Amino acid sequence: MTDEPRFEHPPEEAATSYLADGYSLRSWFLTTDHKRIALLYLVSITFFFLVGAGAAALIRLDLLTPQGDLLSNDGYNRAFSIHGIVMVWFFLIPAIPNVLGNFLVPIMIGARDLAFPRLNLLSWYIYILSGLLTLYVVVGGGVDTGWTFYTPLSSVYANGAVVATIVAVFISGFSTILTGLNFIVTIHKLRAPGMTWSRLPLFIWSHYAVSIIFVLATPVLAITLLLVAAERLIGIGVFDPRLGGDPLLFQHLFWFYSHPAVYIMVLPALGVVSELITAAAHKRIFGYWFVAFASIAIAVIGFMVWGHHMFVSGQSVYASAVFSFLSIAVAVPSAIKVYNWTVTLYKADIAIDAPLLFALGFIGLFVAGGLTGLMLAMLAIDVHVTDTYFVVAHFHYIMVGGSVTAFFGGLHFWWPKITGRLYNETLARIAAILILIGFNITFFPQFMLGYEGMPRRYHVYPPEFQVLHVISSMGAALLAIGYAMPAVYLIWSLLPGGRRAPANPWGASGLEWTTSSPPPQHNFIGQPVVVRQPYDYPLAHPVSRDDG
Amino acid sequence: MAEEERFAPFADAARARDADRLGMLIFLASEIMLFGGIFAAALALRLEHGPDYAAAAGHLKLWLGTANTAILLTSSLMAALAVEAARAGAPRRAARALLAALLLGCAFLAVKGVEYAGEYREGLMPGTATAHFDGPAQTLFMNLYFVGTGLHAVHVTIGILLMAMAALSQRARQDRNAMLIGNVALYWHLVDVVWLFLYPTLYLAGVR
C-alpha cells in the first residue's frame, strides 16, 4: 500500500500508557487526566446502572401478577421512582458523554486533555456527591413522586424523601453543566492543527450539540426543582393552585429541560453510531454535512417541542397544536441520519463485528422508538396513548434500545483503545444479538399494553393484561443476561494474559486510532497534524486495497 | 517545568486566555437560564393574575429598588474601569476601582437589607403575609419577589467575594491581560444585567 500517511506526526516512541502512569489511589482520585476520569465515570455509572436495574427487576417481578404480590402500593411507587431517577440522571445522561466523550473528545481532535482538566475532575466529584445523596434516599425511605416530580403531588402530598432527592438531582446538574462547558471550550480551542470544522468526526459534532443542551437546559431544571423544594419546605406556592400558583407551569419548566434531556441521551448515541457504521463499512459517511448539522438541528429544535408532554394536561389546545407541529419537525433530522447511515452501507466493505451488530440493533430500535414518538406527536393519538405503557415502551426504545445499545456498541468499539485489550468477539456478537432479542421481547408487548389502555405507573392492573406483562418480564430476564455478558468477557479481557490490542484493531480512520492502545499519558507523542478529511477510507477514492 | 507545560493543555498563553474567557461566557449563559426560571414564573403569574400582580407589586419600595439599580450600574462601571486600568498597567488604580465596585456591591446589599427589614416589619415576608393581601396570588407575588431577589443577592455576595479575591491578588492586579479581573468583572456585569430585568419585573409593575 503506497498511500500517504493519513496523519503526520512524529514517529511513535516508547511511551508509558496512561494506565501505567501511577498505581496509587491518589493517582486515580486526584487525576486530571481525562482518560482516567472517564474510567472513574465508567465504574460509577456501572454501579448506578446496577442500582437502577435492581429497581427495574423489582418492577418486572412484581408485575408478573395483576395484584402485585411482591411489593406494596407504596413500595412499587418507590421502585419505579428510584428506577427513573437513577437511570435518567445517574446513568443515561452521564453514560456516553462522561465515559466515551470524556475519553475520546480530546483524542479525536488531537488535544492532550480537555480545556479545564481540574474542572473535569470536579464534575466527577459533584456527580459522586449527588449520587451518594441519591443512595441515601434509596436506603432512607425512598421517594414516590416518579422521576417527573409533578406538583402538587411532589410539593405537598408525597411522603417520601422528596427534598433530599431534589437536592441530589440539583447537585448533579452542576456536574452536567461543567462537563458541557468543558466540551464546548475544548472543541473550540483545542483542535489540533489542520482539524478544521469540516474535518471533525461526527462523534464530536454530536457531543458539541449535546453540550449546548447541557449548558442551556440544565439550569432551568435546577431552578425549577429549587422552587419545588422551597414550596415543600416553606410554601412558596409557584406551582400550588391553592397558593395562587399553577401546576402546569411546573410541567412547562420541567419539560423545557427534560425533553432536551432525551436528546442528551440520544445525540451522543447518534454520534457513536456514525463512528461505528463508518468504521465497519470502511467508507466515508454519506452526506457528512447533513449528518453533522442534523445534530445541531436536533439540539435547537429539541428545545421547542416540550409541550408535547402536556397535550392532555389542560394546556391550551392551540399551544398543543403548535407543539405538535414542531415535534413532527424535529423528526426530520433524526430521519436524515438513519437514511444516511443506510446509504453509507451501499458499496461499502463491511466487517460484521460486534460493534456493527450493536449499531444495526441501535438503528432498528431507534427507528421504532422514533416512529412511535411521531405517533405520540399526533394529537388525537397522543390523547389515547399518553401516560400509558405505549409511552413507556416508546421512551425505552429510545433510551434503552437507542442510548444503551449505542453505549454498549461504543464500549466494544473503543474497548481496545481504552484498555489495550481485545475481548472475545464471538461472545460479544452473541451478547449483541441477545440484547436485541431480549429488548424487543421486553418492550414490544408494552406498545400493545398501552394501546389497549394500560396506564403507566400501575402497581395493580386488570387481569386481561397479565399475559403481555409476563412476556415482558421474561424478555427482561433475557435482556439482563444480555447486559451481564459483556461485564463478564470485558472484565475477563483485563486479566493477566488477555490478548493485547494493536493501535488500530478495526483499521478505522480517526485520530484516536493513530495513537497507541492504550494511549500515552498525553494522548499523542508530539502534536498530531491533520491533513485529511474524516472517514477518509481508501474506498472513498477507489484504489486497490491489499489489507484485510 | 518546561515552558510548554505551563499552559497545558494549551499550546500558549493567548489560547489559554481565550479559553478561560469563553468558558466564563458559557457559564454566564447558563446563569441566564437559571434566572430564566424565575422570570418565567413571574411571566406566568402576570398573565394569569394581572391585577393581583400589580397590586402586590405596589407594596414594594420603588425608590429603594431604583436606588439599587443606580448603585449596581455604577458598581458595574467601576468593575469595567478596573479591567481598563489593569490592562493599562496601573495595578493601584485597578485595585481602587475594584474596591469601589465591591463597596457599591455592599451598599446594594445594605439597601436590600433595609428593604427586607421594612418588608418584615410590614408583615410582607412569606408566612407572615396572608393578612396583608387579598388572595393567594398577591402573596405568591411577594414570595416570588423574595425568591428572585434572594437568589440575586446570593449572586451579588459571590460577586463581592470574587472581587475581593481579585483585588487582593497582586498577580491579578499586575496581569496586563486582566484575566482574573476581567472574568470576575464579566460575572459582576451579568449580576447587574439580571437586576436590570428584575427591576421592571418586580418594582415597575407596581407603579399606578
Added chain:
Amino acid sequence: MSGGILFWPPAASHHAEQVDLLIGSFGAMTWLLTLPVFVLMAWFTIRYRRSRDVNRDHAPTRNLWVELGWSIIPFILTLGFYVWATMLFLDIYRPPADAVPIHVVAKQWMWKFQHPDGAREINALHVPAGRPVKLIMTSEDVIHSFYVPALRVKQDLVPGRYTSLWFDAEKPGRYPLRCAEFCGTDHSVMGGMLIVMPPQDYAAWLARNRDGGTDGTLAQAGARLFRDLGCSGCHGAASTVKAPPLGGIFGRPVALSSGDTLIADDQYLSDSILLPNKQVVAGYDPIMPTYGNVLRPEQVNALVAYLKSTRASKDSP
C-alpha cells in the same frame, strides 16, 4: 393467568373508531417509509460484507437532491396526518350545545360525579348511549387524569382549574375508567366504570338515584347554597353593597376592570368565587371575600349550576 391476550381494545364511540383509523393509516405509512430502510440495510450488509468480492466502484458520498428529497417528502406526508390528527383532537374540546353536563371531581383516590338533575355517584359514571356528554372536571388535591380507553380519550384534572372533554358513547356496555396521571399511593386502584345505558334505562336510573328528593337538582342545591352562604346579601337586587348582578350571567360577555372582556364560563364563575381578585368586573371594587377555603369543589359546581340556570331580569341574583 386469565384472559389471554387482548389484541385490540373495544371502541365505544365514533371518535374511538376514528382514532383507530388514524393510527392504522399512520402506522401503514410509517411501515412504507421504514421497511425499505430495513431491507436495504440488511441487504447492503450481507452483499457488501468484507469477504465478498463485489463491485464497489463509484460509491456515492453525497447527493444534495437525494438528501433534500428524503428530508422533505416524508415530512410533507406526515403533515397530512398532522392536520387529520389535529382536527380530530380539536373535536374533543368542541362539545355540541345539547351535551349533558356532568361534573367530575377527583380526589386521592376516587372519582365523584354529579349529574345535572342532582344524582351523585362515586367511581361509576352512568351515561345515556347516543347522547353527547360533556364532563366538567376538577381535582381536590393532586393532578389526576380521566381515561376511558374504549373512548380513546383522556384529560387531566387539575386542582384549581376546570378542564373539560366531551364524548358520545354509542354502544351500551360497561367500560373501565382509569386514572392515568400518577397521583400517589393508590393510583393504580383509582379506577371506575363507565356504564353506557340505553336512554330509557338511563332515565330510569336517574329517577331511582335522585337522592331521595331532598337535594333536588344540582341547580337547586346551588340556590340553597347561594342563600346560606350569604351571596344574595351582596349580589341580590335589594342589597346596599355594590356587587355585580349575576342573573343570566353565564355565557354573556363581562367587562373587566383591567380593560379586557371575557365570556362568563365555568372557569370564570368558579374563579370569581374562589379567587375573586383574579378578574374584577369593571366599575366594582375588589371587595368580595375569597371562598377558596370554605367551599368544596362539588359545592362550587352546584353554585355555578345555579348561576347557569338563572335568567337576567326576573330572578333575584
Added chain:
Amino acid sequence: MSGTVRLLLAWAALMALLALTLGAAFLPLGPAKPWIAFAIATAKAALVLWFFMEMRSERGLARLAMLAGFVWLAILFALTATDYLTRAWMT
C-alpha cells in the same frame, strides 16, 4: 475616544435610561407600559453587554455564546406564553 471616556458615557446613558424608565412608569401608557419598561431594560442590558462586557471588541464566537442564553430564554418565554395567552380561547 479613550476607553475610560467610552465607559463613562455608557454609564451616563444607563443612568439616563434608568430615569427614563422610572418616569415612563408614572405616565398613563396603559397596556404598553410593561412593554416599554422591558424595552428599556433590554436597551440597558445591551449597553452593559456591549461596553462593559466588551462585546464590541469580541469576535463572533464570544458574542454568540453570550447571546445564546437570551435566545434560549426567548424560546422558553414565547412558547410558555402561547399556552397562557390562548388558554381562555376555548373552554
